[in-house]
Amino acid sequence: MANSALARSGSVKAASSNDAVVQVRDVCKNYGDIEALRGINLEFERGNLTTLLGPSGCGKTTLLKIIAGLVPATSGEIRVNGRAVTAPGPERAFVFQDFALMPWATVLRNIGFGLELKGVTAAERDRTARRYIEQVGLAGFEQKYPHELSGGMRQRVGIARAFAVNADVLLLDEPFSAVDEQNRRKFQEDLLRLVELEKKTFIFVTHSIEEAVYVSDRIVLLSPRPGRVSQIIDPMIDRTASPDDIRRDAVYLDVVEEIWQGLRQYAE
Amino acid sequence: MTLFGRRIPMMTSLIFWLLVWEIVGRLEVMFLIPPITSIVAAGLNLVQTASWQSASLITLRAFIYGMALAIVVGVPLGVLMGRVRVIDNIFGLWVNMFVSAPLSALVPILMILFGMGETTVVVTVFLFAVWIIVLDARAGVMQAPTSLIEMGRSYGASRWTIFTKIILLSALPEILAGIRIGLIRGVKGVVIGQILVSIIGYGELFELYSRSFDMERFWALTMLLFAAAMLLSAGVEHFEKRIEYYAGVR
Numbered sequence: 001m002a003n004s005a006l007a008r009s010g011s012v013k014a015a016s017s018n019d020a021v022v023q024v025r026d027v028c029k030n031y032g033d034i035e036a037l038r039g040i041n042l043e044f045e046r047g048n049l050t051t052l053l054g055p056s057g058c059g060k061t062t063l064l065k066i067i068a069g070l071v072p073a074t075s076g077e078i079r080v081n082g083r084a085v086t087a088p089g090p091e092r093a094f095v096f097q098d099f100a101l102m103p104w105a106t107v108l109r110n111i112g113f114g115l116e117l118k119g120v121t122a123a124e125r126d127r128t129a130r131r132y133i134e135q136v137g138l139a140g141f142e143q144k145y146p147h148e149l150s151g152g153m154r155q156r157v158g159i160a161r162a163f164a165v166n167a168d169v170l171l172l173d174e175p176f177s178a179v180d181e182q183n184r185r186k187f188q189e190d191l192l193r194l195v196e197l198e199k200k201t202f203i204f205v206t207h208s209i210e211e212a213v214y215v216s217d218r219i220v221l222l223s224p225r226p227g228r229v230s231q232i233i234d235p236m237i238d239r240t241a242s243p244d245d246i247r248r249d250a251v252y253l254d255v256v257e258e259i260w261q262g263l264r265q266y267a268e
Numbered sequence: 269m270t271l272f273g274r275r276i277p278m279m280t281s282l283i284f285w286l287l288v289w290e291i292v293g294r295l296e297v298m299f300l301i302p303p304i305t306s307i308v309a310a311g312l313n314l315v316q317t318a319s320w321q322s323a324s325l326i327t328l329r330a331f332i333y334g335m336a337l338a339i340v341v342g343v344p345l346g347v348l349m350g351r352v353r354v355i356d357n358i359f360g361l362w363v364n365m366f367v368s369a370p371l372s373a374l375v376p377i378l379m380i381l382f383g384m385g386e387t388t389v390v391v392t393v394f395l396f397a398v399w400i401i402v403l404d405a406r407a408g409v410m411q412a413p414t415s416l417i418e419m420g421r422s423y424g425a426s427r428w429t430i431f432t433k434i435i436l437l438s439a440l441p442e443i444l445a446g447i448r449i450g451l452i453r454g455v456k457g458v459v460i461g462q463i464l465v466s467i468i469g470y471g472e473l474f475e476l477y478s479r480s481f482d483m484e485r486f487w488a489l490t491m492l493l494f495a496a497a498m499l500l501s502a503g504v505e506h507f508e509k510r511i512e513y514y515a516g517v518r
Contacts, residue, residue, distance in 0.1 A: 070418050088422045100419035104437050114423040165423065 021046045021169055021201045022067060027076035029062055035226035036062050040076070042220060042229065044169070049195050049202040051216040053209065053259070055266040059227030060205045061097075061173055067203065068094050068171050080169065090118070093167035097174045099154045101146040107133065108142040110157050114165035125164075132160035135194070152183035163194070169201045176211065188215050189243050209263070213237070213255045214246065221259065224266055231262055302484050311488030319473065320489075326469040330386055331458045334393025338450055342398040343443055346405025347436070356406070363406075367399035371457070375464045386468060389461040396457030397450035404446025408439030441508065448504040455497040 020043040029037040036059040044050050052060040065071040069088040077084045101110050108129050115125035136156040162170050176184045206212050212219050213235050223230040235255045286304050293303030314320050349356040382388040412435045420430040462471025477486040
């Protein structure tokens with residue numbers, strides 16, 4: 001399939017660009033005898049949204065948690081802004097699949113929690129939290145508790161919390177998988193708007209091909225058992241078009257199809 | 269509840285059984301069952317006596333001391349067991365054994381250890397209440413969601429902050445449930461302890477009334493105790509419901 005709109009690199013390049021915020025070098029991860037990740041080399045460029053895509057069991061969430069510093073790598077290293085890291089740090093913020101909101105805290109306090117841990121004063125963190133509440137469309141829900149919100153709204157809280165700490169890199173672990181289909185689309189559109197607005201680096205894990213193609217500047221395809229980088233795809237989709245036009249766009253549909261062809265061998 | 273298509277008020281069953289009791293009592297079938305009206309009269313009379321008032325004070329004091337001790341020891345021990353493997357291994361077996369053991373059998377031994385006085389009763393209340401408090405606190409701490417702990421770590425919380433701001437608060441509903449059940453067990457403990465020691469508080473009164481076949485007062489005292497235990501439990505339950513923000517995760 002030759003498509004001029006697709007610029008791709010089948011092989012994995014070593015460090016080349018200086019503008020890589022996150023560098024993953026020779027990362028391997030074993031759980032006992034099970035090899036979860038083998039020899040992962042990746043670079044994540046500043047201001048881009050990169051998706052880690054693959055079938056379940058390919059270690060995409062593990063890789064994301066290694067980058068986050070939540071899970072130690074068996075070997076290899078992670079560099080953020082050029083420095084090797086082994087633990088979580090303020091330059092990275094994580095959005096959890098199950099939201100990870102504190103049920104005893106209001107929306108406002110949950111969103112300000114990252115700042116609270118940094119020792120930011122109450123007035124200051126409330127101001128910041130309110131700004132992001134506005135941005136993710138939760139105005140009016142400041143004093144609500146998580147159980148009073150729908151799944152989609154809860155994840156908006158999770159995203160606002162990640163934005164509020166003003167990290168360079170946002171790590172999103174299947175953030176929309178617990179959100180129903182209608183809200184998912186709305187979410188993807190909102191995410192694109194936020195990417196545009198915030199100029200941050202996003203690393204996004206999903207198992208949805210359409211979602212990956214719709215939101216990503218670059219897609220990293222992982223193959224399972226052990227997880228390896230099998231392909232890197234730059235969708236090159238014109239995002240100035242309306243969301244509906246993008247979803248009907250020929251390039252969009254071709255990329256979806258191409259990824260599906262690459263992944264179907266792993267489907268049962 | 270509805271019966272034959274009609275709604276029946278909530279207290280109907282209670283009123284029905286009290287009526288049956290009254291009739292049986294009036295028929296004088298058994299001296300053990302005096303009419304409910306005379307029990308109520310005896311109860312009203314009882315609460316005005318100095319002996320009941322001082323017995324209540326003694327009982328309440330033993331209960332409060334025993335419960336306070338059970339909470340102060342039980343919650344931290346349970347939390348530690350939930351967090352520290354070694355401590356869990358050391359205490360786990362004992363806690364599980366004591367939580368289901370017939371503790372009344374131990375009271376005579378306690379009497380030898382602590383004498384025929386209030387101390388024995390306090391220790392009995394403690395022993396009745398503490399184990400379930402430990403187990404529930406332990407369960408609560410262990411159930412703290414992994415993703416919440418990861419969230420704390422990823423936003424830079426220290427281990428201590430994660431413990432105080434995330435783990436303890438996640439465990440709060442279980443800790444409270446343990447305390448509520450502990451309170452009910454503690455009421456049993458205070459009565460059983462006093463009856464076995466039998467020279468203080470309600471134990472003395474029960475002993476006195478049953479020996480002199482004063483069934484009106486005996487029943488009045490029993491009912492007062494039942495009511496007190498239920499009120500206590502309802503009070504904690506009310507407090508548990510007030511922390512409704514847990515509803516979403518439970």
